[in-house]
Amino acid sequence: MKSVLHTLIAAAIAVASSAVFAQAAPATSQAAAATPAKNFDVYVDKPTGFTFVKLPEGWKFAGKVNANDMQHLPATVLTSVAPDQSLQVADNRTRK
DSSP: OOHHHHHHHHHHHHHHHHHHHHHHHOOOOTOOOOOOTTTOOEEEEEETOEEEETTTTTTEEEEEEOOOTTTTOOSSBBOEEEOSSSSEOOSSEEEE
């Protein structure tokens, strides 16, 4: 499970680093405002360390980051996310 988490974080870094060069506007702090997540973004919940990846079909739990790794998260890992327009319920119905 730990290798899967490291692979996901490495993939997020690779995708995000290519996106950084494509941006025309300067980057803003994640703490300043929550941004909507794009596909394949990695999100880490700070209080629990739970890690999720945004897939086209929704958020997927990827594992847990320990306290030591939490202090060294790459800048491309999201720690706050704007809520989606709709929430996907367990039985695949959409609610607004």
